[in-house]
Amino acid sequence: MVKINNNYLKLQGSYLFSTIGKKVNAFIVENPDKKVIRLGIGDVTRPLTPTITKALHDAVDEMGKAETFRGYAPDLGYDFLRKAIADNDYKLRGCDIQADEIFVSDGAKCDSGNIQEIFAQDNRIAVCDPVYPVYVDSNIMAGRGGTYSEKTEGFTDIIYMPCLSENDFAPQIPEEVPDIIYLCFPNNPTGAVIGKDELQKWVDYANEKGSVIIYDAAYEAYIRTEGVPHSIYECKGAKTCAIELHSFSKNAGFTGVRLGYTVVPKELKRDGVSLHSLWARRHSTKYNGAPYIVQRAGEAVYSQEGKKEIAGLVDYYMRNAEYILNGLRGAGYTVSGGVDAPYIWLKTPKGMTSWEFFDHLLNTANVVGTPGSGFGPHGEGYFRLTAFGSYENTVEAVDRIKVV
Amino acid sequence: MVKINNNYLKLQGSYLFSTIGKKVNAFIVENPDKKVIRLGIGDVTRPLTPTITKALHDAVDEMGKAETFRGYAPDLGYDFLRKAIADNDYKLRGCDIQADEIFVSDGAKCDSGNIQEIFAQDNRIAVCDPVYPVYVDSNIMAGRGGTYSEKTEGFTDIIYMPCLSENDFAPQIPEEVPDIIYLCFPNNPTGAVIGKDELQKWVDYANEKGSVIIYDAAYEAYIRTEGVPHSIYECKGAKTCAIELHSFSKNAGFTGVRLGYTVVPKELKRDGVSLHSLWARRHSTKYNGAPYIVQRAGEAVYSQEGKKEIAGLVDYYMRNAEYILNGLRGAGYTVSGGVDAPYIWLKTPKGMTSWEFFDHLLNTANVVGTPGSGFGPHGEGYFRLTAFGSYENTVEAVDRIKVV
Numbered sequence: 001m002v003k004i005n006n007n008y009l010k011l012q013g014s015y016l017f018s019t020i021g022k023k024v025n026a027f028i029v030e031n032p033d034k035k036v037i038r039l040g041i042g043d044v045t046r047p048l049t050p051t052i053t054k055a056l057h058d059a060v061d062e063m064g065k066a067e068t069f070r071g072y073a074p075d076l077g078y079d080f081l082r083k084a085i086a087d088n089d090y091k092l093r094g095c096d097i098q099a100d101e102i103f104v105s106d107g108a109k110c111d112s113g114n115i116q117e118i119f120a121q122d123n124r125i126a127v128c129d130p131v132y133p134v135y136v137d138s139n140i141m142a143g144r145g146g147t148y149s150e151k152t153e154g155f156t157d158i159i160y161m162p163c164l165s166e167n168d169f170a171p172q173i174p175e176e177v178p179d180i181i182y183l184c185f186p187n188n189p190t191g192a193v194i195g196k197d198e199l200q201k202w203v204d205y206a207n208e209k210g211s212v213i214i215y216d217a218a219y220e221a222y223i224r225t226e227g228v229p230h231s232i233y234e235c236k237g238a239k240t241c242a243i244e245l246h247s248f249s250k251n252a253g254f255t256g257v258r259l260g261y262t263v264v265p266k267e268l269k270r271d272g273v274s275l276h277s278l279w280a281r282r283h284s285t286k287y288n289g290a291p292y293i294v295q296r297a298g299e300a301v302y303s304q305e306g307k308k309e310i311a312g313l314v315d316y317y318m319r320n321a322e323y324i325l326n327g328l329r330g331a332g333y334t335v336s337g338g339v340d341a342p343y344i345w346l347k348t349p350k351g352m353t354s355w356e357f358f359d360h361l362l363n364t365a366n367v368v369g370t371p372g373s374g375f376g377p378h379g380e381g382y383f384r385l386t387a388f389g390s391y392e393n394t395v396e397a398v399d400r401i402k403v404v
Numbered sequence: 405m406v407k408i409n410n411n412y413l414k415l416q417g418s419y420l421f422s423t424i425g426k427k428v429n430a431f432i433v434e435n436p437d438k439k440v441i442r443l444g445i446g447d448v449t450r451p452l453t454p455t456i457t458k459a460l461h462d463a464v465d466e467m468g469k470a471e472t473f474r475g476y477a478p479d480l481g482y483d484f485l486r487k488a489i490a491d492n493d494y495k496l497r498g499c500d501i502q503a504d505e506i507f508v509s510d511g512a513k514c515d516s517g518n519i520q521e522i523f524a525q526d527n528r529i530a531v532c533d534p535v536y537p538v539y540v541d542s543n544i545m546a547g548r549g550g551t552y553s554e555k556t557e558g559f560t561d562i563i564y565m566p567c568l569s570e571n572d573f574a575p576q577i578p579e580e581v582p583d584i585i586y587l588c589f590p591n592n593p594t595g596a597v598i599g600k601d602e603l604q605k606w607v608d609y610a611n612e613k614g615s616v617i618i619y620d621a622a623y624e625a626y627i628r629t630e631g632v633p634h635s636i637y638e639c640k641g642a643k644t645c646a647i648e649l650h651s652f653s654k655n656a657g658f659t660g661v662r663l664g665y666t667v668v669p670k671e672l673k674r675d676g677v678s679l680h681s682l683w684a685r686r687h688s689t690k691y692n693g694a695p696y697i698v699q700r701a702g703e704a705v706y707s708q709e710g711k712k713e714i715a716g717l718v719d720y721y722m723r724n725a726e727y728i729l730n731g732l733r734g735a736g737y738t739v740s741g742g743v744d745a746p747y748i749w750l751k752t753p754k755g756m757t758s759w760e761f762f763d764h765l766l767n768t769a770n771v772v773g774t775p776g777s778g779f780g781p782h783g784e785g786y787f788r789l790t791a792f793g794s795y796e797n798t799v800e801a802v803d804r805i806k807v808v
Contacts (some may be wrong), residue, residue, distance in 0.1 A: 001614030002583040002674050003524035008682050011689075018479070018688050027516055043475035053468035055459060064457035071447035071659040075422070077513065106692070112756070113690030117545070120407035137689045141521070172679040210405030237747075256467065258510075258694045258723075270406050278412050284422050285415075285541045286517030288510070290662045293460070294695060316522040390470075 007143045009155045010155075016133050016374040017041050023358075024368050031366075037397040039324075039385045043186065043283055044253040046316060046390075048297075049309035052252065053389070055300035059293035073289030076280060077104025077261070081295045084302040085261055089246070094234035101265050101276065101322065104298070106290050108218050108247035108260040113138040114126070114286075115214055115243060115262065118278040119180060125158035126178030128171045130189055130372055130379030132216070135182040153377035162378045163190055169336065169345070170194050173201070177209050183232075184216035186223060189375045189384040190345040191337015196229045203232065206241035211304040213242040221251035221314050238264035250342065250388075252301045252310050259290055267381045318395040319340050321387035327398035342387040345372070357383050365400040411547045414559075420537050420778040421445050425604065427568050427762075428772050435770075441801040443728075443789045444534040446746070448657040450720060450794075452701075453713035456656065459704035463697035471651065477693030480684060481508025481665070484698045488706040489665055493650070499637035505669050505680065507687055508702070510694050512622050512664040514650035517542040518690075519618055519647060519666065522682040523584060530563035530582030534593050534776055534783030536620070539586040547652050557781035566782045567594055573740065573749070574598050577605070581613050587636075588620035590627060593779045593788040594749040595741015600633045610645035614674065617646040625655035627744045643669035647679070650806045654746065654792075656705045663694055663702045721746050724798040725791035731802035746791040749776070761787050769804040 013019060019099030020040050028036060045399050048056075062068035069105040076082070090097035105111050113134050115192050116125075121143050127135050136158065139145060146157030154160050159178050161171035169192035173181070183202060206213050215232040223230055232242045244263040248254035264276045290298075300306045321338040328335050334347040348357040361383075372382030389397065417423060424444050432440060452460070466472035480486070486503040494501035509515050517538050520529075525547050531539050540562060543549060550561030558564050563582050565575035573596035575587070587606060590597045610617050619636040627634055636642045648667040652658040668680045694702075704710045725742040732739050738751040752761040758775030765787075766772050776786030793801065 002527055002616045004677050004682060005522050005524050007521065008685055009677070011685065041476065045470070045473065045475065047470045047473040048464075048467045050468070053464050056464040056467075058451075060460040060464065062454045063460075064454070066449070066451045069449065069451040069657075069660075070447065071449065073660055074754075075417075084441070092582050106695075109692045110690060113413050118409050118412065120409050123406055134689060141686070141689065212406045253473075256473075256477055256693075257714060258692065258695045271408050273408050273413070275408070278408060281412055281415065282545070285538060285545065288513045288662065289660075291510075291662045291695065291698060293697075 001324050005141070007141050007145070010140055010145055010148055011137055012148060016370070019225055020370065024362070024384050027362055034366045036366045037287055037389065037393045038368045038370060039389050039397055040370045041392070042250070042386050042388060043255050044250065044388045046253050046313050048253055048257070049306070049313065050308040051303060051309055052297050055296045059296035063293065070292040073295065075284040075287065075289055077102065077290065078292070078295045081298050084299050088302045089235065090231065090233065093230060093234065095231055096239070097233055097263055097265065101263055103262045103264065103279060104290050104295060105260050105262060105287065106258040107249065108216065108245045108404055109134055110259055111245050111262045112214070112216060114282065115245070116142055116144070116180070118275060123179035124159060124176070125180045125182065126156065126161055127182045128163050128184070128187070129154070129160040129377060130163065130375030130382070131182065132184060132188045133375065135214070135355070136376070150213050160376065160378070163187070163192065164378060165336065168192060172197060173205055177211070177213055181206060181211055181213045182216070183213055184218070186219040186341035188219065189370065189372065189379065191341035191343035193223065193225065193228045193340045195227055199229050199232060200235045203235040203238045203241060207237050211241065212268070212270065212275070215242050215244045217244055218247040219250055219341050221310070222318065222342050224318070225340050228340055233263070239267045241268065243268070248298055248301060251314060251371060253313055254297075257294055257297060262353060316391065319388045320389060320391055323394055324385055324387060324398055327402060331402040337354055338387065342386065344385045346385065348381050348383050354380055354383055361401065363403070364404040365397070367397045367401060407446045409545070411545050411549070412605055414544055414549055414552055415541055416552060420774070424772065424774065428766070431766055439768045440772060441797045442772040443793050443798070443801055444774045446654070446790050446792055447659050448654065450657050450717050452657055452661070453710070453717065455704050455707060455710040455713055456701050459700045460697055463700035467697065467735065474696045477696055477699065479691065479693055480687040481585065481694065482507065482696070482699045485702050488703050492706045494637065497634060497638065499635055500643070501637055501667055501669065505667055507666045507668065508694050509664050509691065510662040511653065512540055512620065512649045515649050515664055515666045516620060518686065519649070519683070520546055520548070520584070522679060522686060527579070527583035528561065528563060529584045529586065530565055531586045532567045532588070532591070532783060533558070533564040534779030534786070535586065536548060536588060536592045537779065539618070540780070564780065564782070567591070567596065568782060569740065572596060573696060574602060577609055581615070583615055585610060585615055585617045587617055588622070589637055590623040590745035592623065593747055593774065593776065593783065595743075595745035595747035597627065597629065597632045597744045599631055600638060603633050603636060604639045607639040607642045607645060611641050615645065616672070616674065616679070618649065619646050620649045622649065622651040623654055623745050625714070626721070626722065626746050629744050636696070637667070643671045645672065645802065647672070651704060652702055655718060657717055661698055661701060663698050671677060688768070720795065721791045724793060724795055727798055728789055728791060728802055732808060735806040742791065745748045748789045748791065750787050750789065752785050752787050758784055758787055765805065765808070768808040769801070771801045771805060
């Protein structure tokens with residue numbers, strides 16, 4: 001008799017955004033006349049830019065002709081894209097990352113869920129709290145969670161690093177030494193960033209303890225403040241302790257196009273084994289490359305025109321962030337994030353729980369946000385709004401929230 | 405100190421097709437004047453058909469306009485595609501599979517590697533021998549392999565079901581009861597098929613023992629013989645014991661486009677838990693949907709024009725298969741497969757090992773095939789050729805092989 005993976009049964013509730021989707025759909029069915037504005041899930045709304053769509057069209061044409069048709073992509077990504085990434089995202093910033101240290105994939109969500117596979121089951125992981133749910137859930141599914149505690153609203157084997165207003169939503173090095181440390185800056189969900197010196201402390205700590213940092217840089221394009229690192233490899237010694245995840249979803253609007261990459265430096269070894277070779281093996285065995293046409297679109301992101309257009313997208317969303325920040329602050333809300341990140345993190349008013357505020361906002365303002373408690377126990381009492389809506393919808397949503 | 409997943413170190417050599425790629429590249433560097441013909445990896449060579457490229461272009465245009473832009477796809481696939489699959493691949497064949505039992509993904513390789521995750525670590529798996537390497541490797545990486553034995557050239561905890569000419573390359577039910585049984589028909593690598601009665605025996609056995617069959621139907625479009633099942637759900641009771649994997653790579657030429665799907669019937673439960681819900685949870689946590697444009701291309705495969713074009717592609721490759729079969733048989737080779745499958749399985753001549761024949765063919769005929777031993781110990785002494793080349797190259801390759 002086959003036995004199922006019981007670790008799945010330890011997961012609490014369904015995946016956060018599936019739950020929100022169901023709640024919103026139910027509301028719409030009951031209130032067909034209401035215009036619901038979604039500032040919940042971090043999904044972009046601007047169309048792909050002209051340079052990107054041209055690259056896609058050209059690549060489709062190539063695929064339609066025998067002479068230029070392409071079958072299986074190289075497992076780890078086409079050289080043209082890996083080189084463009086290394087040159088633009090790293091060398092231009094003074095980071096010594098080579099093209100063959102870059103693994104192209106169909107998105108940072110997949111990579112952030114799969115990366116834990118190359119590590120043994122009995123590692124202790126540490127996460128920020130609140131946190132992007134995939135880091136925790138993928139580890140629970142792999143048996144690294146221990147058991148769920150009603151009391152702490154967390155898992156016994158996971159080290160939670162509270163990120164609260166008291167510490168500017170930056171995690172502190174925990175008492176217990178973690179083996180794997182998940183960090184994400186600009187942060188999802190809080191929108192917080194940390195400076196280079198602060199990040200350097202984590203790198204030094206990981207190198208000292210032999211830990212590995214999984215650094216999620218999905219939102220780096222939103223950084224505007226001087227001195228905030230765009231990559232962990234700006235820190236000294238990061239190549240011997242850090243893996244970095246990147247997404248094209250939020251800078252280039254690829255949430256529905258699917259492209260991302262992960263950097264595993266060749267110098268990164270543990271137990272004498274190269275993590276680069278382990279991840280390469282995972283990729284070549286369980287993955288089959290991102291679509292050729294999508295990789296060409298990724299390449300176009302780094303063209304001169306592409307870069308300009310992408311900067312325009314980021315500016316568009318950051319205008320939204322500013323409107324939300326100023327609007328809610330003016331209305332008396334306590335808000336943070338939204339300066340170097342497309343997320344605004346607000347304290348729920350009148351002592352409401354996160355889900356109470358979710359229902360309140362949906363019912364009174366017909367605005368969808370994300371309950372902070374969905375990101376972890378220390379997200380309780382907070383709420384996330386995203387800047388990824390259209391400007392018109394964002395203005396309307398904020399104006400509605402102000403008066404409820 | 406972080407600990408790596410030591411199971412990865414048990415894998416023998418690198419992924420088969422990576423090894424072949426490296427060998428061929430080395431040959432080309434040393435022999436730049438030689439025209440190498442590749443009939444090794446099962447990669448298609450015909451361009452995408454007009455209906456497919458039109459669907460891709462149209463979808464790209466939609467993504468370039470704000471009104472029609474699409475962000476994150478539904479985790480499990482767009483309804484338009486899931487419905488087209490259910491209608492065409494199942495209902496038209498009399499199989500009662502619903503759209504919401506279909507999980508759209510970026511390919512059958514990924515799904516076949518990931519599906520084992522929803523099962524506990526201490527299940528015994530059974531595979532055909534020879535076999536598509538991903539089934540075995542993904543289970544070794546998850547710790548289900550036991551240790552590698554030099555003597556048997558296999559893993560101690562895996563049940564191998566020899567597929568030899570004596571049994572028409574069909575596996576026999578093993579003595580030891582497996583928990584998870586991987587079957588693939590039309591078979592990769594042998595090109596063998598089994599009839600519906602034979603498949604029904606496996607379904608009855610799995611239902612009796614509580615085992616689960618992972619049925620890989622990636623090559624079903626190549627079936628020409630009446631009575632050979634296209635889907636395991638043509639068998640009675642399969643919905644309570646079988647998961648089916650499908651690819652768009654081989655019928656529609658999507659190896660570089662990336663699209664596949666997996667069927668997990670809602671009736672399929674073990675330990676009282678729905679495997680459908682477990683796979684849904686895996687998808688929503690660690691995957692983010694196939695690209696919208698690619699899903700529209702998948703939909704086009706099922707249009708009237710699309711179906712005609714796809715049939716043309718399959719005919720094209722099957723003409724190659726026929727040429728290889730007849731040519732090699734005429735030259736005195738012992739060959740099988742190639743009738744309901746795009747793979748030709750040949751016995752190496754003069755007692756050569758599979759890799760000796762690989763080198764021999766590469767050096768003398770400059771033709772690349774796949775050594776049978778790369779698919780498992782009982783593949784030793786065999787060799788796989790694919791029908792996925794161009795007709796001209798296929799003819800030239802066969803004519804070259806005939807005279808060496």
